[in-house]
Amino acid sequence: MQLPEIMLAVLWIGMTAYVLFGGADFGAGVWDLLAGGARRGRDQRELVEHSIGPVWEANHVWLIFVIVLTWTGIPSVFAAIASTLYIPLTAVALGIIARGAAFAFRKVSRELWRQRLFGATFAFSSLVTPFFLGTVAGAIASGRVPPGIAAGDLVTSWVNPTSLISGVLAVGTAAYLAAVYLTRDAQRVGDEALTQAFRLRALYTGVFVGVMSAVGLFVLRADARPVFDDLTSGAALPLLVLSVAAGVVSLALLAWGRSYLMVRLTAALAVTGLLWGWGIGQHPVLLPGITLDEAAATDAVLGASLGALAVGAVLLLPSLWWLYATFQRDRTGEHGEPTPRS
């Protein structure tokens, strides 16, 4: 592999981590939104809060990695995407502010009305932000972002069938992952009612995401033929198959099994398969008429950045492990609080 390929792979790993971890945090916000009234939804909201509290900031950093790597590794592509898609990306930016701040504010709030206000802000932006991120992915996948600064249509580039289905899929995926993770958390805490509640949610959203993915394939076929062709016949097909298989296994485990830890793995695998299938399907064309090699930064830049990331990983991985290990230990607070998930 050449340096640009390695860089793109690293970027995609960052993207996958963001979808799996940051995405699940968004999904937890969606469940927070749907938890019901203050009294009825209290247990669910507490589980959500304890689960993402210690880790959401770390999970959020993956997004910054993706952005920085994009402008470092493929600067002209970054400029084209950011300038053409500045409307949904501004929405994403505002959503991220509202969500992160409101979550922190709610955590330190005492009165109900403040918790409600901040909670609603947190939960609503958790729903909106992944949707807009999804439309951005759809815009790129369907070839609607041409190279050049603000060269694409500012509206139809992200308001189109592929973008909209991608937005819905992003929200669904986030909610699904969150439900799966939270099921296991509730189980570890030993709260049977909550476990069942989230198990059912995981099942519903799993089916929903599956159906939506199938619909998405048809939309792609009509709207973004090259990606569809690659996904269904090219190098990406095995990944698509893997994704579908892992998804089906997840649903079966949720329906009949008790091994919710295992579902975390298969669910993550299903999402990862989809993401990498898209990546491989589109490779090596990044934007219409622009391939990776044409857009990639010079080798000196790629080498230095990748080297720095490799050294950084030596520091990061043990730290991340410590973070997750600290809060994944089976330990219940004196008052029966659940322990946070990773």
Place this chain on the structure above:
Amino acid sequence: MPSFTDAAFGEPDLGAARMQMALSLGWHIILACLGVGMPAITLIAEWRGHRTGDLNYRLLARRWARAMGVLFAVGAVSGTILSFEMGLLWPGLMGTYGEVIGLPFSLEGIAFFIEAIFLGIYLYAWDRLPPVPHMLSGLPIVVAGVASAFFVVTANAWMQQPTGFDTENGRIVSVDPWAAMFNPATPPQTVHMILAAFMVAGFLMAGVYAVAMLRGRRDRYHRLGFLIPFTVAAIITPVQIGVGDWAAHFVAENQPVKLAAMEGVFHTERGAPLHLGGFAIGGELRYALEIPNGLSLLAHWSPDAEIVGLENVPEADRPPVNITHWAFQIMVGIGFGLLALCAWLALTWKRHRDLPRSPWFLRACALSGVGAVLALEAGWTVTEVGRQPWIVYGIMRTSEAVNPAPGLIWGFVLVALVYAVLTVATVYVLRRLARDEPVPVAPQERDVTDYKVI
């Protein structure tokens, strides 16, 4: 639709883009400074608490940690917005030079990641880790915070002194990312900024307790809450004045046009006077107090040194003089004011082992935080406005970098609204936090009820 090559010149929107960037950066920079300075000050309190067993220290550490959690969350998202805005507002810059300044941002990403990880551990694991490991888990936050500031500022320094790349026909052909990162402006700018962060955090935190003491709460808890951050800031302030002088010399040598704008010098002259106050009107600085030969002496250590005036560059290449000049004077003026305040405390302490008795001392201290923030913003204004009309000094104009898409003004309006709400909510939450009793950092912390709340 403009193509890549003639992408430019959405002149009507340049103002909106610059205002949006100024607002988001000016907002984030305060949070970033607290993110760099607060962990160190909090750790000092925790360490003292561990050594002495004094509950006051431990309670302070917990309160500060709790505020830190909120501020870090807000700072993290406002920082993320900036990385979006680099592309949304300045695609011309990022499309061409993104790779040149990418390395420090990648490194900053790693540092920020480490900060976020250990902050999660530090804030949530008070009761899960023994005291010493818990304190140690705070150290990476301090180191990573300082490193983050360093990396980010190197990128700005590069915009002042672009080095480390070659272009052919407007395309980057070779890059030395390390040379770009360690450009000539890096040392003075990064040191100046990191020290400023500690000053802002120290004075702001001390200011809160100065207000409480003015209201009559003069117990040990409030005295310590004042003294720990104030001492940190007081040690750094004189150093900062020296570093500021170094930074100004650097500008004098390398960005003479910026120096001319900072000092309101229109005509090249030897033995230039130092201007205090004054307004640039019609090509000259009026109503200023002049100190003969002062500028030549300060900028080049020689009373007869030549100072290049703004007349040397075409009008289109000059930064706005009044803004730059006044921002610089405000920064320097406040800097010396803070120095005087620190000296006041130091002298009184030497004689009486106590704070100055005068209520004016506490009143001044109460304002010192706001002053430090003003100085910080003024300093950034000098750096950024003084570089105009260039986004990359001497190479790319800000107008060439801006996103030519229509409607940027609406983005600015939205962002301004969101920041207004965010400001109100943050201040409100912090004020409530300060009054909250008791002070658990996280819901897990049940042992906090053992603390006597003061």
